[in-house]
Amino acid sequence: MDTRPSRALRPVVMAVALLCCLGLVSACSDSPREGSRGRADSTERAAQAAAPRAVEAVDDLQNGYLKVIRDVLPSVVQIQARNDLGSGVVYDGQGHIVTNAHVVGDERTFRVTTANSEDEFTASLVSSYPQQDLAVVKLDDVPKGLRAARFGDSSKIEVGQIVLAMGSPLGLSSSVTQGIVSATGRTVTEGSGDGGTGATIANMVQTSAAINPGNSGGALVNLDGRVIGIPTLAATDPGVADSTAPGIGFAIPASTVRSIADQIIKEGRVTDSGRAALGITGRTVVNDDYEAAGVAVVEVSPGGAADRAGLEPGDIITRLGDTDITTITSLAEALASARPGERTSVTYTRNGGEKTVGVTLGEQ
Numbered sequence: 001m002d003t004r005p006s007r008a009l010r011p012v013v014m015a016v017a018l019l020c021c022l023g024l025v026s027a028c029s030d031s032p033r034e035g036s037r038g039r040a041d042s043t044e045r046a047a048q049a050a051a052p053r054a055v056e057a058v059d060d061l062q063n064g065y066l067k068v069i070r071d072v073l074p075s076v077v078q079i080q081a082r083n084d085l086g087s088g089v090v091y092d093g094q095g096h097i098v099t100n101a102h103v104v105g106d107e108r109t110f111r112v113t114t115a116n117s118e119d120e121f122t123a124s125l126v127s128s129y130p131q132q133d134l135a136v137v138k139l140d141d142v143p144k145g146l147r148a149a150r151f152g153d154s155s156k157i158e159v160g161q162i163v164l165a166m167g168s169p170l171g172l173s174s175s176v177t178q179g180i181v182s183a184t185g186r187t188v189t190e191g192s193g194d195g196g197t198g199a200t201i202a203n204m205v206q207t208s209a210a211i212n213p214g215n216s217g218g219a220l221v222n223l224d225g226r227v228i229g230i231p232t233l234a235a236t237d238p239g240v241a242d243s244t245a246p247g248i249g250f251a252i253p254a255s256t257v258r259s260i261a262d263q264i265i266k267e268g269r270v271t272d273s274g275r276a277a278l279g280i281t282g283r284t285v286v287n288d289d290y291e292a293a294g295v296a297v298v299e300v301s302p303g304g305a306a307d308r309a310g311l312e313p314g315d316i317i318t319r320l321g322d323t324d325i326t327t328i329t330s331l332a333e334a335l336a337s338a339r340p341g342e343r344t345s346v347t348y349t350r351n352g353g354e355k356t357v358g359v360t361l362g363e364q
Contacts, residue, residue, distance in 0.1 A: 064223050068164060069176055071225040073115045075149035076218055078168040079103055079123070079137070080111040084195060087167035087218030088112070088137065089227060090148045091261055095139035097123065098261045099217030100232055101130040102195050110137055115174045117143065127264045130197040131273065131364060133190065133232055134257060136264040149219060152226030154253035157184055157205060165209035165231050165249070167218025179209030179247070187333045188250050190233050200329070202336035204250040205229045211249030220251040228254050276338040277364040278320075278346075279304020284327045285316055292326040294318045294349070309346060309359040318354075319347035335361070 075090040079099055086103030090096075097112065104110065108125045121139050128135035139146075161181045169175050183206040192198030207220060211234045220229035229251030234244040263270050279301035287293040294316040300307050311317075317325050321344040323334040338344065340363035347356045 065164070065178070068221060068223055068225045069166075072149060072164075072219060072221050072227070073166055073174055073176070074147045076115055076166045076174070078113040078171075078173045079217065080113070080120075081105055081107040085168065085171055085214050086216045087214065087231075089217070089219045089230065090146060091136070091265075092148050093142070093146065095123075095142040095146065096126065096261070096265055097137050097139065098230065098257055099135055099137065100230065101128045101133045101135045101199075102190075102197050103217045104128055104135045104137065105195055112137075112139060113173060114143065114146070116145070119143070127269050129260055129264070129270045129273075131199055131275065132201060132252070132256065132260055132270075133197045133199045134230070134252065134260045136261055149227045150225065151254045151258055152222060152224065152228045154203075154205070154228050154255045157181055157222075157228055157253070159183060162223055163207055163209055163228070164221045165207065165211060165215060165218065165251075166221060167215035167231060169210070169212035169214040171214055175215075177210040179207050179249075182206040182208050182248070186250060187336050188233070189329050189333060191236075196233075200332035200336045201232070201250075201252060201256075202333075203253050203256065204232070205253055207231075207249050207251060208247045209249060210246070211251075212244070215249075226254075227257075230254075230257050273364045274340070275364040276335045276340050276342060276361040277305065278331070278335060278359070279306045279362050280311065282317070282328055282331065284329075295325055295328050295331050297348075305359050305362040306346070309357045311346065311348065311357075312350070315348045315350050317346060317348045319345075319356075321345055335364075340364075 077088045077097060079086050079088045084103060084105055086099060088097040088099035091098045104125055110123045112121045112123045123137040123139045126136040126138050159181050163179060163181055165177045186204040186206050187202045188204050189200040190196045211231045215231045218231050219227045220231050222228050231251045233250055235248035237245040260270055280297050281299040282295040282297055284292050285294050285296045297311055297313050297315045300311055319325055320334045325331045338361055340361055342361045344359060345356050346359050
């Protein structure tokens with residue numbers, strides 16, 4: 001709201017008060033209508049002056065949107081697998097495209113449509129990394145004029161920033177939705193049904209921009225025209241079966257995307273996940289009230305973090321560091337926020353007795 005009209009009124013009121021103090025009381029009291037009319041005229045003039053500025057601000061914002069869309073949308077593609085449809089972002093001039101692992105699934109070849117052409121191109125899988133729900137495919141023939149997107153610094157993302165989500169929701173290619181960054185640093189576990197990878201992903205960007213099936217793998221873009229994330233999933237509404245919660249979507253941050261994509265392009269696979277691991281296979285256990293109560297160790301990886309700490313099959317993990325562990329998902333989320341080589345503690349029960357040991361986390 002523009003506050004200029006109220007600022008414009010203060011000099012008028014002070015001038016009247018000063019004249020009254022000088023003895024011109026009759027002038028102050030005899031012409032109330034003229035004073036009111038003056039104040040009204042001043043307010044109207046201020047409003048008239050503010051109106052063009054408001055229109056100019058709206059035009060500037062709209063022009064900013066249009067520029068971002070013109071710059072980035074040509075770098076967002078539609079990816080058609082045998083049984084799935086999603087989006088991708090052109091990563092470089094060699095035809096590499098980054099997308100979600102759940103978009104490519106188990107397929108190795110794909111049909112790709114770019115934003116500025118109705119022609120279909122074929123692409124082949126380079127590698128998929130389901131643990132982070134990211135994958136890279138490569139166009140078999142690079143079309144002329146293919147434009148790589150510019151990726152931003154996701155560490156500088158702030159809550160409240162305006163963002164645009166670009167992709168192919170429900171097969172509607174080159175669609176754009178608008179929202180803000182609602183939160184940062186979210187750790188989210190996606191479902192393993194309906195083609196989901198079941199991955200637990202840390203540091204995700206939460207956004208109010210609409211993310212629908214088909215948006216996955218597309219671009220979350222700031223008003224500088226930089227990709228700051230890859231839209232991946234929307235929150236589900238627990239009160240409505242098979243329904244997403246409107247205005248709550250999540251994107252993998254650009255820093256993670258670049259790290260994984262660079263390794264896949266250079267090495268053909270992920271060689272440094274940056275993700276901490278305990279080195280166990282586990283399952284959720286329940287207490288006498290059928291409430292989740294911890295993670296039972298089913299198998300210990302030889303030489304892994306848990307093995308070195310002395311954990312054994314049958315132990316029930318109840319805490320990692322300061323975090324209570326009740327399910328295999330809560331354990332995965334606690335590990336997602338840690339780093340390989342980090343020193344922490346594991347609390348577990350064995351034969352009814354509780355123990356706590358130090359552990360140096362390994363790498364997934």
